[in-house]
Amino acid sequence: MTPRYGVRADEHAGFERPGRRSRPRTKDRPNYADKPIGLVIGMDRGRFTCLVEDADSTAVVATKARVLGRKGVIIGDRVHLDGDVSGDEGTLARIVDVQERTSVLRRTADDDDPYERPIVANADQLVIVTALADPPPRPGMIDRILVAGYDAGLEPLLCLTKADLASPDELREAYEPLGVRVVVIDPEADLAPIRELLTGRMSVLVGHSGVGKSTLVNRLIPEALRSTGVVNAVTGRGRHTSTSAVALELPEHAGWVIDTPGVRSFGLSHVKPAEIIHAFPDLAAQTDSCPRGCTHETGAVGCGLDAAVAAGEVSADRVTSYRRMVANRHDWE
Ligand SMILES: Nc1nc2c(ncn2[C@@H]2O[C@H](COP(=O)(O)OP(=O)(O)OP(=O)(O)O)[C@@H](O)[C@H]2O)c(=O)[nH]1
Numbered sequence: 292m293t294p295r296y297g298v299r300a301d302e303h304a305g306f307e308r309p310g311r312r313s314r315p316r317t318k319d320r321p322n323y324a325d326k327p328i329g330l331v332i333g334m335d336r337g338r339f340t341c342l343v344e345d346a347d348s349t350a351v352v353a354t355k356a357r358v359l360g361r362k363g364v365i366i367g368d369r370v371h372l373d374g375d376v377s378g379d380e381g382t383l384a385r386i387v388d389v390q391e392r393t394s395v396l397r398r399t400a401d402d403d404d405p406y407e408r409p410i411v412a413n414a415d416q417l418v419i420v421t422a423l424a425d426p427p428p429r430p431g432m433i434d435r436i437l438v439a440g441y442d443a444g445l446e447p448l449l450c451l452t453k454a455d456l457a458s459p460d461e462l463r464e465a466y467e468p469l470g471v472r473v474v475v476i477d478p479e480a481d482l483a484p485i486r487e488l489l490t491g492r493m494s495v496l497v498g499h500s501g502v503g504k505s506t507l508v509n510r511l512i513p514e515a516l517r518s519t520g521v522v523n524a525v526t527g528r529g530r531h532t533s534t535s536a537v538a539l540e541l542p543e544h545a546g547w548v549i550d551t552p553g554v555r556s557f558g559l560s561h562v563k564p565a566e567i568i569h570a571f572p573d574l575a576a577q578t579d580s581c582p583r584g585c586t587h588e589t590g591a592v593g594c595g596l597d598a599a600v601a602a603g604e605v606s607a608d609r610v611t612s613y614r615r616m617v618a619n620r621h622d623w624e
């Protein structure tokens with residue numbers, strides 16, 4: 292075939308840009324299994340910082356290869372890298388494939404936003420950082436993040452900061468019945484309990500701006516340990532103005548924390564109300580007798596949850612908490 296624009300054809304020579312006709316069929320797709328794997332720990336304007344899973348954990352900067360098409364790459368992704376993976380200054384590798392994700396934390400900008408925005412891949416724990424004062428806690432926001440976490444299959448951990456300013460009791464009483472683990476932090480707090488809860492896990496930290504998330508991350512990960520090369524470049528100042536998250540390794544390879552920029556809203560239009568019940572297995576088990584299409588909300592006629600409470604099968608508190616979460620879904624800011 293004669294290219295219509297010879298110049299353009301030349302321009303793309305050497306690029307991985309198979310034309311429509313030459314695009315390999317699925318079964319002929321190149322196999323990237325032998326390419327080095329990297330963990331995506333930072334991203335900035337189309338450049339991804341990846342830690343190669345080799346003995347030195349080389350930090351490599353990479354771009355998305357054409358073969359990826361519109362496939363997105365997010366923090367926490369494990370990707371196959373091609374090209375220059377030396378990590379030497381000025382070099383650029385290419386991300387040629389994204390491994391299947393074990394989890395995806397998404398949010399929508401608000402509840403009317405039809406676009407899901409995946410923010411973090413492969414995490415297994417969601418740490419909701421909430422100040423007990425200054426700024427005051429917003430249970431609606433906590434509930435919202437909990438739903439997003441349950442939806443993504445992440446285990447929630449409520450981290451209450453600034454305990455020197457206000458008591459954690461009320462929030463503890465509200466969330467522990469939901470099965471949410473709670474950890475309390477103040478400036479003098481011993482961090483051993485939270486370190487233990489973070490060990491061996493990939494934890495996403497979310498919370499409103501000003502709750503003390505950076506303070507906590509800096510205490511957990513002393514400067515010396517994250518002042519290396521590219522990693523530092525992505526964790527440096529100005530991070531809060533970025534829209535992207537960043538993954539940081541805990542000392543002694545104890546696990547990863549993914550710091551996300553202060554979230555103002557946590558839209559949940561991608562979460563179907565009927566699915567929220569599945570985040571509460573003990574309650575879901577009591578809904579078999581519900582009428583078809585039961586919303587399980589307060590006042591739902593014939594709802595099995597009311598029967599279960601009456602029969603002492605589940606605690607009224609827990610049902611109330613669940614219903615609050617569903618009811619608030621529409622007016623969470
Ligand atoms: N009293 C008290 N103040 C704290 C505590 N932790 C953090 N702060 C203060 O709260 C303010 C906000 O803390 P940051 O760590 O910057 O909060 P952040 O959540 O990272 O906020 P963004 O960077 O905007 O996302 C700072 O002035 C901290 O010194 C705490 O446990 N107690």
Ligand SMILES: [Zn+2]
Pocket residue numbers: 578581582585586587588591593594595596
């Ligand atoms: Zn029901």
